[in-house]
Amino acid sequence: MPGIYLAVLANIGFIAFIVLLLTLLKKVTISPRWLCISLVIFICYCFALFNGKAIIPLDVLFSDLRWNWSGKIAAIILWGCVLLALIRFKKDFKIKEAGFTFKQNEGSIEPAFMMMGLFIILQVVITLILGSDPNYDLETLLYQAVIPGFDEEPMFRGVLLFCFSLAVISTRFNLLGAPINVAGLLLVLLFGLAHGVMYSEGEWFFSTFRIALTSTYGFILLWLRERTGSLVFPILAHNSVNLVGQLV
Structure with missing residues (x-):
């Protein structure tokens, strides 16, 4: 179990390094309060999961x-x-945020369905390639x-994305109708690292393929979340892709 938390700390440290670099380059503005809140949420999430x-x-x-x-x-x-x-504590907070x-x-519904379909096809192709x-x-x-x-999805593309967007403040860029910010991209990377960087029995395990694949999946889910403004499509897409991966 300690090895798992060492990997978690390493992943957090890597994201923190990128945040620091972007801050020095004046690409983002940092809110220490919300950064600490986001960190606590993520650590509590890992504790609950493990x-x-x-x-x-x-x-x-x-x-x-x-399972x-x-x-x-x-x-x-x-x-x-x-x-x-x-x-309870965030003034003027609305859950739709x-x-x-x-x-x-x-x-957004039609493009979301199209992206979800492409996502499922990608999962089928990846599953067949992996045999x-x-x-x-x-x-x-x-x-x-x-x-x-x-x-x-309610964690990474929901409450954590909301808090981390207040912690790492940046302009958004429009990607096919989805307003993407730096905080969202960093969470996508963290999502990938969490699946591809492990530490066990004194050894580090690093899978570039798993990081790239999971980050790609995370980015698609982020796009669905930002394009639709809702967690409905990300939840449906995530569960559908996971299920299809078992059936193919």
Whole structure:
């Protein structure tokens, strides 16, 4: 377990270095208060994810679970608590600012469906290239169809994106109708690093492919979030892609 947190700290340190560099270059403005809040949220997220069984011991009731249900549910509870804290303590905060709305930006539904379709096709191609065998295990299919999107999207493209955008302030650039900022791009990179940089038993494991692939996926999900102004499409796309990856 300590090795996991060492990797987390390394990933945070790399993002912090980029933030410092961008600040020195006057590309971004930093809010120390919101930077600390964002850091605490991310560390708490990692703690909930890695220590879920101690927080929610589902294995006591279901001894044959193979996926991290406990950690993911703990993480879902966490983003719910962060959202409630923002409602309570952030003046004039509206939950739609963090993507918690069913209303989609005008003219965004059609391009969002198109991007989601391309995203699924990309997943099929990647899965076929990697030569992965289909997995029709019921627990796996249920987990992939429901959990990842409801955990990672409200966190990374929801409350954390909202807080980090207040921490790392920059101009936005328009990418096919989606207003993208530096904070969002840094979270995409952090999302990729979290999946591709590991430390275990005294050794570092670094997968350029996993970082690049997960960052690409994260960028597509960020685009969906910013283009639609909602978490609906990112959640649907994330779960759909994960499920398709098991079926192909």
